[in-house]
Amino acid sequence: MKENQMPPDDPPLSELLRQSRVSPALPPRFQENVWRRLEAAEAPARRASWLESLAALILRPRFAAAGVAALLLTGVLAGTMEGQKTVRHEAQMNYLAAVAPHSAR
Amino acid sequence: MNRSLIILLGALALGAAIFTGSYFAAQRATVMCCAKPADDLSWLQEEFHLGEAEMAHIRELHAGYLPQCAELCARIAAKKSELESALGNRTNVTAEAQLKLNEIAALRTQCQSNMLQHFFTVSQAMPPEQGRRYLAEMKQLTLGDHEQMESSMSGATSHEHHH
Numbered sequence: 001m002k003e004n005q006m007p008p009d010d011p012p013l014s015e016l017l018r019q020s021r022v023s024p025a026l027p028p029r030f031q032e033n034v035w036r037r038l039e040a041a042e043a044p045a046r047r048a049s050w051l052e053s054l055a056a057l058i059l060r061p062r063f064a065a066a067g068v069a070a071l072l073l074t075g076v077l078a079g080t081m082e083g084q085k086t087v088r089h090e091a092q093m094n095y096l097a098a099v100a101p102h103s104a105r
Numbered sequence: 106m107n108r109s110l111i112i113l114l115g116a117l118a119l120g121a122a123i124f125t126g127s128y129f130a131a132q133r134a135t136v137m138c139c140a141k142p143a144d145d146l147s148w149l150q151e152e153f154h155l156g157e158a159e160m161a162h163i164r165e166l167h168a169g170y171l172p173q174c175a176e177l178c179a180r181i182a183a184k185k186s187e188l189e190s191a192l193g194n195r196t197n198v199t200a201e202a203q204l205k206l207n208e209i210a211a212l213r214t215q216c217q218s219n220m221l222q223h224f225f226t227v228s229q230a231m232p233p234e235q236g237r238r239y240l241a242e243m244k245q246l247t248l249g250d251h252e253q254m255e256s257s258m259s260g261a262t263s264h265e266h267h268h
Contacts, residue, residue, distance in 0.1 A: 067116075075126070083136045099220065100243075
């Protein structure tokens with residue numbers, strides 16, 4: 001048997017330990033708060049409206065980052081396509097102005 | 106106001122700003138980087154996928170056509186100023202003004218005829234499929250305006266006749 005191991009049953013020592021344990025003072029209205037929390041936990045959860053769900057979804061960092069990236073990409077693609085169309089149209093008008101003056105159209 | 110609604114409206118505004126900003130920035134960048142205002146024929150080469158040999162031939166045709174076109178344009182401009190003088194402050198079309206109008210019309214017809222002939226010649230210098238596409242596009246761009254105007258005018262006339 002090891003030297004520092006407590007004897008399995010030592011009533012005087014157990015009593016002494018119990019008395020020496022300090023129990024902290026409970027905060028004010030502790031019991032009332034506990035009951036309120038229990039009631040809230042047992043009450044059926046209120047369903048979030050679609051607006052709240054959507055707002056919560058938007059505020060998720062992953063969703064927000066993906067949305068910003070998608071909008072940026074779409075904007076750049078659409079802008080590039082429109083720019084190419086403008087360049088093509090301007091080049092076509094340059095050619096047309098050279099070969100077909102307004103008096104011939 | 107509801108907090109969720111504010112979040113949604115804010116997200117919508119931010120999204121619109123991001124899209125619009127990136128759209129206009131990309132459009133401007135594309136126009137600035139890709140525009141080639143120096144060469145009138147660059148559009149032909151890119152649009153109809155022409156090789157250097159075809160372009161060289163078309164450049165020759167183009168260079169031969171431009172002086173004829175410029176000369177006719179100058180003659181039309183001169184006739185127009187003669188018409189202005191003939192009209193003066195008169196309140197009806199005189200025989201001289203009518204003559205000038207006829208001369209201008211004849212010059213315009215000749216100018217159009219030369220232009221169409223140039224389009225045919227250029228189209229023949231291209232691969233057949235591209236030539237057909239070029240011709241169709243040129244006809245649409247140069248004669249289409251007249252067709253549109255004439256059909257709208259004839260539509261208006263027939264509309265009046267029904268009444």
